[in-house]
Amino acid sequence: MQELKKDLYLIEKAELLNIIMEKKNALWRLCQICCSYPKLEDHFEVTYSFANGQDLSNYRLIAQRDEEVPSISRVYKSAIYYENEMHELWGLKVENIKQDFHDKLYRIDVETPFLVKEEQKDGE
């Protein structure tokens, strides 16, 4: 675990589930999961945010374009929606989501709308 900024840690994939369990047992709530694809770095960054009252802590996981990230939806039920959202809008592969909506959470025409635009730019 490496501290990037106040309350923001870079973690390895193997550490993720341990941290999640720790947070769950301490009754932290899942604030959000954010997926991003910075153009310069060319990989996915998945940020998990947990809150307990006024405290907040964020854990960032780095995943390559085709890499799968583990699902935390079996620990935090609300993660189902964030993980499906990441999959549908960004095309990030999430292993084994507890309730997979199969691209039906967002009823939109375009597949992975947030990522496609960047691909087109690459091709130019």
Next chain:
Amino acid sequence: MGQFLPFTKQALKNLFSKPATTQYPFVERVYPERTRGHVDIKNDDCILCGMCMRSCPPGAIKVDRAGKSWSINRFDCIQCGYCVEKCPKKCLSITAGYQEPGPEKFSYKVEVPYEPPKPAAKPANIAAATKEG
């Protein structure tokens, strides 16, 4: 659990009070001073710098330096007021009065009687404008 008919008082009050709405087509709506209705230009002051065109979020404003005109598509304008903020000459303003609906979108064009300064002074102006942008 709960009171019976606590609404009676209000219902009676409604019966004997004036309606809360205004009788619109007969009574005109009075807009407050700050209402953002549409963007207006004082074309005498405009220097065709194009700051408003570059800053407009929906891209509704077009500035034509060669043709000496400033035009706005009022159907695209979102009345955010960013052009008014950005205008270096403060010749833009937002005033009351909304664009009326129409069968198609059109641009509202204004001729700007601005004479650019002599060529010697021109490069400095452009440099200043691009730096700010």
Next chain:
Amino acid sequence: MGNRSVVPFGPQHPVLPEPIHLDLVLEDEKVLAAIPSIGFIHRGLESLTNKKDFNEMVYVAERICGICSFMHGMSYCMALEDIMNIEVPRRADYLRTIWGEMSRLHSHLLWLGLLADGFGFEALFMHSWRLREKILDMFEVSTGGRVIFSVNTIGGVLKDMPADMLNDFVRQLDEMEKEIRETTAIFLDDYTVKSRLVDVGIITGEDAIRRGAVGPMMRASGINVDMRKNGYGAYNDIDFEVITSNKCDSYARCEVRIGEIFQSIDIIRQCVAKIPDTEINTKVTGMPNGESIIRVEQPRGEAFYHVRANGTKFLDRFRVRTPTFANIPALTQTLQGCQYGDVPLLVLTIDPCISCTER
């Protein structure tokens, strides 16, 4: 074992101003599960950062939602001020707080109206919205817009409210407070209203945490969470207590929101009394570089802003997690085991804002 069936709810439904779709798995009249699907009004505002520079994004952020438009613009500006290390003038903080609390007032009055409409009390709906209209008029006088205010800018606010305007608002709010008290008393006391709300849609505090609920949904389950206590804006100078309730049902959510209406009026009064006389904005130069996470308390709950900039005028990532998105898992929890007839009401009790959810 009764008859099982799947009934679609929405996307167009009389109680819903915006489209959300729920697949309800029913056993006779009892709901066993609810599967939501959204995206009918997905606009992809988050990815507009590729096309609009960070200054123009203020106006895009405001358009995420029509009700908390001010709060969205404010939190986006706060995030960028944090990245660019800008100290906002104190008066701007106070003005933002006042407008923010006015947003909360009109949002809660809107919600009360929709709730009344949801259980078929049309007259009460009209009354709530009549009161809300006065707040909208105040917004129009002070900012020039009734829904989208466009007064936020990175580094402060664009329009000032002179002292006589502020005092006039306080006077109007004092008058309104009496009327609001009369109207909200009906929500809290009426027999018919209570029969629809009490003991409907229970979610316990622990469940609310597990499901990541936010805002009044959480506070109605007895959990004391209010981002305003973080002290952004002028809230660190303001004296207020977080309103919670231990009843965990729909009535509690109604009670918490009504409590917050009066709290907002009180906060506005305190702000007007304490507002300092300084500049309202600072000049911003340079490009943002870095990232920031901002949490603010919107009328519907905690909104989460994650902004990441890379030193150019286009942001790398602009992430908004709106309160309704966080409340959907809690909603599906409350729907489990409820009666089919209560579904519209329960959907309303989370105060759904779908355009927020989908951005």
